[in-house]
Amino acid sequence: MLLNEKEARAISERMLGYVRADDATVAVSSLNYSHLRFAANSFTTSGRQENASASVVVWIDKKRGAASTNEMDEASLKAAVEQAEQLARISPVDREYLPTLARQTYKPTNGFAEATANISVADRARSINEAIAACERAKVVGAGFHQARGTANATATKNGNFNYERTSLVSLGMTARTADGASSGYFLRNHFDVAQLDTARVAREAIRKAVESRAARTLDAGVYPVVLEPQAVADLLSGLSFSFDARNADEGRSPLSLAGGKTRLGERIFDERLNLYSDPWNAQLPGSQAAQAGLPAQKIYLVRGGGVENLIYSRFWAQQKGKEPTAGPVNTILESSAPAATLDEMIQNTPRGLLVSRFWYIRGTDARTASLTGLTRDGVWYIENGKIQYPVKNFRFNQSIMQMLAPGNVEMIGTPERVGNSEGQGDNASLLPALKLKAFNFTSQSEAV
Amino acid sequence: MSSTRRDFLKTAGLAAGAVALPAWVFEAEAEGAAAVDKNRLADIALSTAKRLGANYADIRINRYRFESVATRERQVQNVSRSQNFGFGVRVLYKGAWGFAASSVVTPAEVGRITGQAVEIARANSAFQRKHVQLVGAPKVTANWKSAFERDPFDVPIDDKIQFLLRLNEAALKTEGVSFVNSSVVFVNEQKFLATSDGSRIEQYLIRCSPNLNVTAVNRANGDFQTRAALAGPQGMGYEYLEKYPWLVEAQQAGEEAVAKLKAKPVEAGKYDLVLHPSHLWLTIHESVGHPTELDRALWWEANYAGTSFLTPDKTGKLQFGSKIINFVADRTQAAGLATVGFDDEGVPAQRWHLVRDGVFVDWQTTRDLAPLIGHKKSYGCLHAESWSEIPFPRMPNVSLEPAKENVSLDNIIGGVENGILIYGRGSYSIDQQRYNFQFGGQTFWEVKKGKITGMLRDVAYQSRTTDFWGACDALGGQATYQLGGSFNDGKGEPGQSNAVSHGCPIGRFRGINVLNTAAPERS
Numbered sequence: 001m002l003l004n005e006k007e008a009r010a011i012s013e014r015m016l017g018y019v020r021a022d023d024a025t026v027a028v029s030s031l032n033y034s035h036l037r038f039a040a041n042s043f044t045t046s047g048r049q050e051n052a053s054a055s056v057v058v059w060i061d062k063k064r065g066a067a068s069t070n071e072m073d074e075a076s077l078k079a080a081v082e083q084a085e086q087l088a089r090i091s092p093v094d095r096e097y098l099p100t101l102a103r104q105t106y107k108p109t110n111g112f113a114e115a116t117a118n119i120s121v122a123d124r125a126r127s128i129n130e131a132i133a134a135c136e137r138a139k140v141v142g143a144g145f146h147q148a149r150g151t152a153n154a155t156a157t158k159n160g161n162f163n164y165e166r167t168s169l170v171s172l173g174m175t176a177r178t179a180d181g182a183s184s185g186y187f188l189r190n191h192f193d194v195a196q197l198d199t200a201r202v203a204r205e206a207i208r209k210a211v212e213s214r215a216a217r218t219l220d221a222g223v224y225p226v227v228l229e230p231q232a233v234a235d236l237l238s239g240l241s242f243s244f245d246a247r248n249a250d251e252g253r254s255p256l257s258l259a260g261g262k263t264r265l266g267e268r269i270f271d272e273r274l275n276l277y278s279d280p281w282n283a284q285l286p287g288s289q290a291a292q293a294g295l296p297a298q299k300i301y302l303v304r305g306g307g308v309e310n311l312i313y314s315r316f317w318a319q320q321k322g323k324e325p326t327a328g329p330v331n332t333i334l335e336s337s338a339p340a341a342t343l344d345e346m347i348q349n350t351p352r353g354l355l356v357s358r359f360w361y362i363r364g365t366d367a368r369t370a371s372l373t374g375l376t377r378d379g380v381w382y383i384e385n386g387k388i389q390y391p392v393k394n395f396r397f398n399q400s401i402m403q404m405l406a407p408g409n410v411e412m413i414g415t416p417e418r419v420g421n422s423e424g425q426g427d428n429a430s431l432l433p434a435l436k437l438k439a440f441n442f443t444s445q446s447e448a449v
Numbered sequence: 450m451s452s453t454r455r456d457f458l459k460t461a462g463l464a465a466g467a468v469a470l471p472a473w474v475f476e477a478e479a480e481g482a483a484a485v486d487k488n489r490l491a492d493i494a495l496s497t498a499k500r501l502g503a504n505y506a507d508i509r510i511n512r513y514r515f516e517s518v519a520t521r522e523r524q525v526q527n528v529s530r531s532q533n534f535g536f537g538v539r540v541l542y543k544g545a546w547g548f549a550a551s552s553v554v555t556p557a558e559v560g561r562i563t564g565q566a567v568e569i570a571r572a573n574s575a576f577q578r579k580h581v582q583l584v585g586a587p588k589v590t591a592n593w594k595s596a597f598e599r600d601p602f603d604v605p606i607d608d609k610i611q612f613l614l615r616l617n618e619a620a621l622k623t624e625g626v627s628f629v630n631s632s633v634v635f636v637n638e639q640k641f642l643a644t645s646d647g648s649r650i651e652q653y654l655i656r657c658s659p660n661l662n663v664t665a666v667n668r669a670n671g672d673f674q675t676r677a678a679l680a681g682p683q684g685m686g687y688e689y690l691e692k693y694p695w696l697v698e699a700q701q702a703g704e705e706a707v708a709k710l711k712a713k714p715v716e717a718g719k720y721d722l723v724l725h726p727s728h729l730w731l732t733i734h735e736s737v738g739h740p741t742e743l744d745r746a747l748w749w750e751a752n753y754a755g756t757s758f759l760t761p762d763k764t765g766k767l768q769f770g771s772k773i774i775n776f777v778a779d780r781t782q783a784a785g786l787a788t789v790g791f792d793d794e795g796v797p798a799q800r801w802h803l804v805r806d807g808v809f810v811d812w813q814t815t816r817d818l819a820p821l822i823g824h825k826k827s828y829g830c831l832h833a834e835s836w837s838e839i840p841f842p843r844m845p846n847v848s849l850e851p852a853k854e855n856v857s858l859d860n861i862i863g864g865v866e867n868g869i870l871i872y873g874r875g876s877y878s879i880d881q882q883r884y885n886f887q888f889g890g891q892t893f894w895e896v897k898k899g900k901i902t903g904m905l906r907d908v909a910y911q912s913r914t915t916d917f918w919g920a921c922d923a924l925g926g927q928a929t930y931q932l933g934g935s936f937n938d939g940k941g942e943p944g945q946s947n948a949v950s951h952g953c954p955i956g957r958f959r960g961i962n963v964l965n966t967a968a969p970e971r972s
Contacts, residue, residue, distance in 0.1 A: 049550030
């Protein structure tokens, strides 16, 4: 069962009561989680778990120790505190120690739905059965993953701060493959409210992409104009707002670093229509009310009008540099300041290019330029004269994100949509638009389906 | 027969003489564990599942301990210990799996959670199209512990801190080194399994993962390069930190991070590659380990990790690589991260060939996968990362056998006109059927006319699995064989991690496509 605020506060206070150290922060978490997985048009695994845990970090003479346990009885909680204190006593001084926060005031966000946290297993079985039945009707083979979770987390400091939040998340990702294995489609969506997750749409879109990818042709690798669906953008950029770390930039090991120890703060590095920000109170994408170290979250622009407006300062780095610590980010929202284009308009305005539905297995290759490699997956189509002509086989790409979003390479920007990074299985979400780009670098072919 | 944690420690030979439990274990934890009668809880779970109509059931009651220390340069960033304890019940009801888990380890909770597992399976069985079937497994009663000389949880924290700070100092000796991050993580799994087939198994596993990463920044031109440790995690105890030449490795890492700033950018093109075991293990993991997972081939992983270019009809027929290529799956391998006594449904650890003389010959299986290809027994590949997760097929140690002859690195390089020698794990990416891959590394050395002529940078190679292994024309002998591995190999939905090792000798691969990652062009 999820801990309510009273219960979480009581455990937090009990742990802090055991603390003899100079300073401490405790975190108490509880989780209700369940999933149903299916493949080859049949259920595979399904399960649920209930868990709770408590962790504590203490400082004695600025020396740090940490411990955690999932046994919530008095003796175990006390033992965790003693363990952390024992570690602190034998540790060297934590040179980055700053006193924990005193009482803060939080403006609540709304990212919890009771119905999501306590989903009915029978209703879910019926819902996924309908998705499988849709696959059978379309003569495709479905595989997918439905999960629902509720969490209740509290943090408290010895200096008087307390924060309690509940969140929920439900997601369905589905892959449809034609029986001959020659084509595949995928769709993933999530929400904090199960009532807002359109499972029929997920099944419909995955099946449509599989059917429309049949008889894919081979195209040479090379540099192509592309239209990226929101899923493909999420696969590349879902964590973008978290990559603006000031310390890395100052230390010279970030794409936001410049020669001579300078950074790109203030420089217009992206297309001038692009704004990248974090907003805890966005209705579609509520973030946490608490940012790093428990600071009350605020709306933060990382990029505005294509220019770097903020770097993210941790409390320690802010102190070192005489700055304010950054009260975010807690989510990633990328949008255009100009009117949005639809996906159809992007295709209609493409004389020659590729429509990409998804990327896969993305890994960094050069941190200096934020260069990535990865592959297209589950739907690539060739566009000519403003129309989709035919599906094509997959490619590997090698592409710098900095170049991709640079002035001159972004041609059209869509309406941001709530979409999760597909390698994240629906665990995360961002608000990201479809993008039409002038050039995207595909370096080899893949016959994978 | 009741068995407590103290009993287990005694029977497993871990409580040497009158020595008490490892010093770091909380008294409360020890008392709590002693109070848990696992066999009684197992009886409750298995009898409840049977009464509610399950055809098969198992319960895992596990404790996991983690200890980690992280440092940068001359300071300690984090010292932490964590532990978690709980149980998971898996049931098979009318051909559908159900699973439920809880951190409250009491008789009443075991009864309640078992009921939930059956409820889930029952709800799903109403719509189940393909009924799950299991091959048999031997009835086993056993205690097993992994092979280690020194339990890292018995070693004082201060020793671990000083170990890491010494590494940092060694790396910082080289002028031009800007940053050093180092860490070490120790894991202890204490696992209990009871199955409705009658098995009762306890296992005690230790593994450790030291890490080091050195960064050199050229402030004048804004360039920076990193060099991570070449040695990886092992299924060993603290002796791994004591016996491996970590200080030499750290100093070399510092020197090479700085040298990379001045290294020659690679020119894209075709090269003969000589791949050191510190690099090649990851290529094996991605291009051999994953495609030989039978669940992938049967599309069970289609929605996430993907399927496989291998299919059951290719077994015994497909030419996977050149004739010198032999891959062995082995859950008994010394120091292997995936080495166990028994898997998570009680199947004993085994060793078998996946590729023999270049031909793909067999799969990784579990009790529910084996019957789907006509096998009568499982190879024992079921694993869950925690008591709280449902077990599913995971990779055993998969290793490349060395040449029988005494072939050295010099022998292999001597046969290269225009090539690159690669050390260490770098960037990695592979498609969802495991055809097309790209790998980077830590250090790259130009080879001309059989000699190493200098350092290169920005190297990655792209290839296709069977083309790549088909292009292997030389392997090092046993003296070049090393074990690499991953502490956290991700797979499944919800995602779970698995620790797995891959042993291999040095290998030579002819005519592989290389690109420059700083200026990638079409390859």
